[in-house]
Amino acid sequence: MSEAVQREPEPAHAMLELEGVSRHFGDFVAVAETDLQIAHGEFLTLLGPSGSGKSTTLYMIAGFDSPTSGDIRIDGNSVLGLTPNRRNVGMVFQRYSLFPHMTVRENVGFPLSVRKYPKSDIQDRVNRTLKLVQLEEFAHRKPSELSGGQQQRVALARALSYEPRLLLMDEPLSALDRKLREDLQQEIRSLHDRIDTTIVYVTHDQEEALRLSDRIAVFNHGHIVQIGTGEDLYHRPQDSFVASFIGASTFLVAPVQGLEQDVAVLAVDGVDNGIRVPRPDGVQVNDKVLMMVRPERVRLCPEAPEDGSNAMRAQIREAVFLGDNVTYVVETEGGIEVRVKSVDHIDSSERFREGAECWIAWDVHDTHVFRDWDPEDIERQLA
Structure with a gap:
């Protein structure tokens, strides 16, 4: 690092x-x-x-x-x-x-x-x-x-x-x-x-x-x-x-499979078209980069979004009501665990239930990407 x-x-x-x-x-x-x-x-x-x-x-x-x-x-x-x-x-x-x-x-x-x-x-x-x-x-x-x-x-x-x-x-x-x-x-x-x-x-x-x-x-x-x-x-x-160190988030190490003008496309299991992220300076195809997304930037959707967002099919593993938000842990089809913090499902009648199928989605520009990263930083999140 x-x-x-x-x-x-x-x-x-x-x-x-x-x-x-x-x-x-x-x-x-x-x-x-x-x-x-x-x-x-x-x-x-x-x-x-x-x-x-x-x-x-x-x-x-x-x-x-x-x-x-x-x-x-x-x-x-x-x-x-x-x-x-x-x-x-x-x-x-x-x-x-x-x-x-x-x-x-x-x-x-x-x-x-x-x-x-x-x-x-x-x-x-x-x-x-x-x-x-x-x-x-x-x-x-x-x-x-x-x-x-x-x-x-x-x-x-x-x-x-x-x-x-x-x-x-x-x-x-x-x-x-x-x-x-x-x-x-x-x-x-x-x-x-x-x-x-x-x-x-x-x-x-x-x-x-x-x-x-x-x-x-x-x-x-x-x-x-x-x-x-x-x-x-x-x-x-x-x-x-x-x-x-600041905040709990979802981290993922993935290789770059394609480059566009301002966007890099990462190869991620279970996502046919890859995950689109802001293109880091100097990154090349096949470079492994670290991707991070904050839990409040991820949204849960009953169907696949059609607005150009990154999207992954997932299943709810855990849903915890915390008063002003509901915190979810979901697992994608590729086996990736993702944290989601939602303020839109406070009412129990609107809440996703454990075991439910869903989609997760987030904007391309809500993703952080690091070319140089330390494996210890990922271990800290998993500890």
Whole structure:
């Protein structure tokens, strides 16, 4: 798979800049030479699987680790010689790291005390921050008297108390249950909209990244492989890793049997005339390419469509009602398993039933095709 990074235009006025930043541990390259610019007030998420380099990058920004090469600048000034407490950077960890013997108020005020703020100023800032995270009524409680979500809000308040211009968050919600995690995601996003702080957030959860971020930087094997909005990454993935990591889809490896001006025709079992896809640059007849189609782009039809769409005869293997959609797994005559997400069959009387014969169809231009692809990306989808 190509390691070339495809980028959208960088922010005109960067608050945080990484230039040629790398981190090596002996012969192991945790982060390859990385360039990244983040605008003031932006919410940028570093997304990727475990070991991809995202947390190492965050810790180098914070000052808890040092780059092997490159420079890190905040507001145009290099911070490589500064300790973490001199970078004016807030940090929220996966583990709350609260002092168990201190009250909520004392925990939130601790970084202010370390920085020698006047007592009156500490009191005002703590009150203001507790109000911001809606914890005023819990100010005199100990961490052990709080729920997990409340403890994480205390950790967030502590990081915000000295009003850092840059807030770093390392998988802060991964230990929480799904409902609480979604509630806190909404709170964090709402909080970001109300405060004048730049946030860099690390997660391996694609849904969390899509829900929270202005932009997302996708990491793989120490490289940023694509940067863009959630919509860019989902609808316009630029390599097979991004396509497989963002969203669940149907993937198919097939040889090219014919070429037209803007279209390649793929040879697929059970489809007499092949599958028509956008023609990748440089592709030749007999080349094997990777095809991907998103589940919401596939439609179920009782009869073969006559509008020029790609179409395959299939049978419903599974139909799951999920409230706002019905998710199907269908198997084509050629034995290909295809995912379909439909919002048109919510009413049970209109729903396709398991075992029913049908056709699946999708538009030629709703298909993504990759000349260069990694088999591991397909295995990830099948795992």
